[in-house]
Amino acid sequence: MHFSSFFTVDRKQFGRGLLAGLLALALSACGGKSYVVLLENPDGSTGQILVKGAKGEQSVSVAGQGVPNDGSAPPAAIPREQIERDFGAALAAQPKLPVRFLLYFQSAGVALTGESQALLPKILDEVGQRPAPDVSVIGHTDTVGKAEMNEALALKRAEAIATLLKDKGLKVHALSVESHGERNLLVATPDETAEPRNRRVEISVR
Numbered sequence: 001m002h003f004s005s006f007f008t009v010d011r012k013q014f015g016r017g018l019l020a021g022l023l024a025l026a027l028s029a030c031g032g033k034s035y036v037v038l039l040e041n042p043d044g045s046t047g048q049i050l051v052k053g054a055k056g057e058q059s060v061s062v063a064g065q066g067v068p069n070d071g072s073a074p075p076a077a078i079p080r081e082q083i084e085r086d087f088g089a090a091l092a093a094q095p096k097l098p099v100r101f102l103l104y105f106q107s108a109g110v111a112l113t114g115e116s117q118a119l120l121p122k123i124l125d126e127v128g129q130r131p132a133p134d135v136s137v138i139g140h141t142d143t144v145g146k147a148e149m150n151e152a153l154a155l156k157r158a159e160a161i162a163t164l165l166k167d168k169g170l171k172v173h174a175l176s177v178e179s180h181g182e183r184n185l186l187v188a189t190p191d192e193t194a195e196p197r198n199r200r201v202e203i204s205v206r
Helices: 021-032 080-092 120-128 147-167
Strands: 006-012 032-039 047-055 056-060 066-067 101-102 134-140 173-183 200-204
Touching: 032 047, 032 056, 032 080, 047 066, 056 066, 101 120, 120 147, 120 200, 134 147, 147 173, 147 200
Parallel strands: 134 173
Antiparallel strands: 006 032, 032 066, 047 056, 101 200, 134 200
């Protein structure tokens, strides 16, 4: 089972303003309740939550639906205004999710492609939006050449990008630089295969 984002809150009159009349009646008879609401994941997908309580078990798989914590009523749509009112502070306090960038290189050296060069300002902007950014830079190669040489080349690429970003004003709480050589291909290929998508540096911003 895949679990998605959800929040819970205490309320005295759960069900007020809900669209499902039957649920509202059942809940109003129970008095004060706390409830759980399922939200969409950042990528737009929605998982599922299973709520087990003293009065039952309920499954929620539709974004924007909620159930009382005690499992006493089936899922019902929660108005967006109510979600914002009840969970707005919690949503605002969420840390930014990690973001990953891929930069590609020309042939066997450390020169970036034009498209990847153009991504550098976006990386710096993403880092600048975080109070204590943690950045990792991991270098990779394709399978052309010996594995030992590719290990060194991948590290050289990662170090070159880290230096380039620092020269452009990168300020971080923590910065790690490492090489995966040809050990972690983005596109699986046989040995001695020139694959541009494997000549890359992965940058993770947390």
